Amino acid sequence: IESFGRITKEICRFPSFFNGPLYQRILDLWNADHHTHAPILCVSFAMLEWFWMTQMEPYDEIDRFFNLIKAPDRDYIIRDDFLPFTKALLADHPGLEFLSSHQEFQEKYAITVITRIFYVVNRSHSGRITSRQIRRSDLLEAFQQVDEEEDINKVTRYFSYEHFYVLYCRFWELDHDRDYRITREDLLKYGDHSLSHMIVDRIFEAAPRPFENDKVNREFISYEDFIYFMLSEEDKSNEISVRYWFTCVDVDGDSKLNNMEMRSFYAVQLHRMQCMGHEVVPFEDMLCQMMDMIKPANTDHVVAEDFLQPECKNVSGALFDALFNLNKYLMFEQRDPFAERQKREDEFECDWDRFACMDYNRLAMEEEVRE
The missing domain is CATH 1.10.238.10 (EF-hand)
Incomplete structure (x- = not known):
């Protein structure tokens, strides 16, 4: 599976941490389609070629992304569909390595990322993300960005650890x-x-x-x-x-x-x-x-x-x-007009990014005082 990484990234053009879920999806689809006596446990070139012809070639990159994340028998994504991908991100991303021994924080980080995705992408609040909603969103771009960016906190859309920490601590306080x-x-x-x-x-x-x-x-x-x-x-x-x-x-x-x-x-x-x-x-x-x-x-x-x-x-x-x-x-x-002008000219893309940065710094300072 480790040697499959180049296929994931360079041929299929998925984020590198999609490697494990992609490999497993090929095995699952092949075994379901070919009704073998014993399940195949290793992807062969023939299987990869079959997967490419049926699951990749007919689609553009957004539908490929959508089809990989959703279950094969559904035409929408539910929250649990994202779990294998957030788990892989937590295992692979250098910016999240420090969470490796904190199971509870890993789980809450994954829940936070997935919920933030639904907040932005699933505007009908149905709990089901459609292909059209993915196409109208920045989700694929954000997944690609978090794969390329070593500093997880620079990926303010969905994945920032600092944003997660602010949300979780505010909830914990209440x-x-x-x-x-x-x-x-x-x-x-x-x-x-x-x-x-x-x-x-x-x-x-x-x-x-x-x-x-x-x-x-x-x-x-x-x-x-x-x-x-x-x-x-x-x-x-x-x-x-x-x-x-x-x-x-x-x-x-x-x-x-x-x-x-x-x-x-x-x-x-x-x-x-x-x-x-x-x-x-x-x-x-x-x-x-x-x-x-x-x-x-x-x-x-x-x-x-x-x-x-x-x-x-x-x-x-x-x-x-x-x-x-x-x-x-x-x-x-x-309000102070000068402060308002400064706010308009600062580096933050939106009010949430500005608030999260300030609140994270507040929490960090409080943590320092306690120590």
Whole structure:
């Protein structure tokens, strides 16, 4: 199997760590197709030629990637399909070698990578990734990048260890009883109690969940659910997070956010401002400011598409923060124009990358103090 590496990389043009799963897939398909008395355990040239003619030559690189990851009898990818590939990555990548003796962290890293993939690629939240979704995503490019890049943290899409560490530690801080699920009371503590109880209730009741089934207990949030929440909370400038939060605040489910819904969320914020001694911003003033920034097509209500206009990218999160995240809303109200310009000119591609870098440094400093 070691000598098969050049075939994986140079002929099939898969990432090098696909070597083991590719080798096993050829054996599985050959044995299933040829009904041999005893299963073949070693790939021959004839088997490779057969695999190339049937599984590779008729397809472009995206469909080859899709077909290798999914099970042969399905036309979509489920989360467990990625496990052999994340396991191979953990075994092969020099940037993850230090995890070799930490089984639990290896498992949680794999879960995090797979959940982040579904968050970005599977926008229908069906738990099934289609060929079309792969084609519209950057997933193949990210797999190729992580294969070539020795510093895993430079691969900020999906694979960064630092990003995993931030997500896992934030979850761990809230999961006091260590049962890998958190309650409403736990989530209220997120971000120094920045979220209103009203939005926390809506997260539990309505927020998209990555691998939900009919029997899910919505009294709790799993680690995978938390990843969806946190990626959406710390970067509200992309379509995925906009739709996540719009689903939460659209209480009547009519795909329109009207003044009555906004007023009910903001009433909780007003009460919190008063209790904490902050200067109160009346609802009408807040709404006027937000509508001036978002410029919705209809003045009676806001739809998700209003947030997704190119000119709204950097301010789309402000309305959501005004409705349910008091700390971030107050920071927005008191923002420094110079700091905002610096943020636009820094090296980070998105708000999530910026947040993850800062939070990882915070966690690292806290770890140093403890030692």
